[in-house]
Amino acid sequence: MDSQGSQSRPQSLRILIVSTFPPALGTSAGAARVFEVARGVSRHHTVDILSFIDTVDDRKHISALKVFCRSVDTILRTRTPLAGDLLGMQPTQFVTEYSDSTMAQEIQQRVSSGRYDLVQFEFLQTAWLMPKDCPIPSLLTHHEVQHAVCIQRMNLSKTLIERASHFINWMRVLHWELEICSRFSAVITVTPDDAARISKYLSRPKIRVNRTGVDCAHYAPMDVIPLSNRLVFMGYYGHSPNVDAAEWLVREIMPLVWLRRPDVHVDLVGGGVIPKMHGLATDSRVHITGWVEDYRPFVARAIPLVPIRLGYGIRHKVLEAWAMGRPVISTALGSAGTGAINGTNACIADSAPDFANAIINLLDNRELQSQLGRNGRTHVLRNFDWPIIFGEHEDIYNNIMNEWRHGEHRP
Structure with a gap:
C-alpha cells in the first residue's frame, strides 16, 4: 500500500x-x-x-x-x-x-x-x-x-x-x-x-x-523560461470566492502594479466565467481565457497569484504551482492549510498595496523566484x-x- x-x-x-x-x-x-x-x-x-x-x-x-x-x-x-x-x-x-x-x-x-x-x-x-x-x-x-x-x-x-x-x-x-x-x-x-x-x-x-x-508527477516543472511581465490567477469562476479574487486583483491590486510596471499582463485562467467578469478585461493587459484543456503552460510562464479573500479549505492552485516549482504570491487565507511560510516558500500579502509590492519585488528578483519555487516543490513532495x-x-x-x-x- x-x-x-x-x-x-x-x-x-x-x-x-x-x-x-x-x-x-x-x-x-x-x-x-x-x-x-x-x-x-x-x-x-x-x-x-x-x-x-x-x-x-x-x-x-x-x-x-x-x-x-x-x-x-x-x-x-x-x-x-x-x-x-x-x-x-x-x-x-x-x-x-x-x-x-x-x-x-x-x-x-x-x-x-x-x-x-x-x-x-x-x-x-x-x-x-x-x-x-x-x-x-x-x-x-x-x-x-x-x-x-x-x-x-x-x-x-x-x-x-x-x-x-x-x-x-x-x-x-x-x-x-x-x-x-x-x-x-x-x-x-x-x-x-x-x-x-x-x-x-x-x-x-x-x-x-x-x-x-496534488499529483506531483503530472504537475512537474516544465522546460519553459518564465516571462518577466506575466502573472496568472487560476480558478473555476462559477465559484464566487474566485470571482471576488479576480475583481480585487484587477480593480485594486493591478492599478498599483501598473503605476510602476505598466508592461505587466495578467491571465485569468479557468472555466465558469460569469458575464460580469468580462468587464475586467476592458484593459488590454487583462486576458480572460475561459476553460483551457491544460493550464500548466500558463503557470510555467508566469507568477501564480492567489488573491483569495473568501472561502475556506485548501487552495489546490497553491499546491499545483508549488509542484511545478513556481513561486506563489497569496493572501494568508489563500494559502491556509498548505504550510506556506512567507519568504520561505511563498510571499504572503493581505492588503492591495502589500500584494502589489510583492508582485513588483518578485518580478524583479529571479533568484527569489527560483528559491521559493524549489522550496514549494520540496514541501508538496513531502506532505501533499x-x-x-x-x-x-x-x-x-x-x-x-x-x-x-x-x-x-x-x-
Whole structure:
C-alpha cells in the first residue's frame, strides 16, 4: 500500500460516492480532488459514482472515471424554486439549486439496497439529500465550511444593510449546515481549522481531517523560461470566492502594479466565467481565457497569484504551482492549510498595496523566484503527494467501519 497510514491490508469495501458534479481533472479543484480520491481508493475497494450533471456535455467526463470505477451514473440537475421552503428558513443557494427528487429517490434506493458497505458524499450541496436514517455508514467530505464564509462576506460588507443581510444568512446557513453534518457517521474537512469550525458547535459526528493532495508527477516543472511581465490567477469562476479574487486583483491590486510596471499582463485562467467578469478585461493587459484543456503552460510562464479573500479549505492552485516549482504570491487565507511560510516558500500579502509590492519585488528578483519555487516543490513532495493522502483516507475508512461494527453512529 502506497501510504504512510495503516500498515495492514485494508478491508475491501463497496463504496458509493455521491458527488455534486462529475469528478474530473482540469475543471475545478473540488472535482479534481474527488477524481483523485476515487481513483486512489479504487485500488483496494469497489467504487460506484452517482453524480449530478448540469448539461449533457458533462457526460464527457464519464469515460475517464470508468477506467477505475465499477459504474458511473449521472442525473441531470433540475432547479426547484422554493423547494417546499415557503418561509425561507433554508439557504436558497443550496435548497433551490439542489432540490432534485430524482436524485433523492436514487440515493434512498441505493443506500437501502444492500449493495454498499459505505456511502460517501462529496460537497454539502448534495449531502442534504441523504436520508436522515441511513442504514449504512455514511461519510461527508465537507470541502468548505459555509457558515464561516458568511462571516467573511459580512466583514467585507460596505453598508449596514449588506451587513445585516449577511448576518441573517449566516444564522440560516449555520443551522442548516450543522443539521446536515449531524446526519453522517463522520465528516471530513480538508484542514484542521475547518474541523475546529464544525466541532465548535457539534460533538457528534466525529470530524476528521484529510488534506487535498496534488499529483506531483503530472504537475512537474516544465522546460519553459518564465516571462518577466506575466502573472496568472487560476480558478473555476462559477465559484464566487474566485470571482471576488479576480475583481480585487484587477480593480485594486493591478492599478498599483501598473503605476510602476505598466508592461505587466495578467491571465485569468479557468472555466465558469460569469458575464460580469468580462468587464475586467476592458484593459488590454487583462486576458480572460475561459476553460483551457491544460493550464500548466500558463503557470510555467508566469507568477501564480492567489488573491483569495473568501472561502475556506485548501487552495489546490497553491499546491499545483508549488509542484511545478513556481513561486506563489497569496493572501494568508489563500494559502491556509498548505504550510506556506512567507519568504520561505511563498510571499504572503493581505492588503492591495502589500500584494502589489510583492508582485513588483518578485518580478524583479529571479533568484527569489527560483528559491521559493524549489522550496514549494520540496514541501508538496513531502506532505501533499497523493499517495500520502490516500493513506490518511484509508485510515478514516477503517475507523468508520470499526466504529459502526461496535454500534457507534447507527440510526
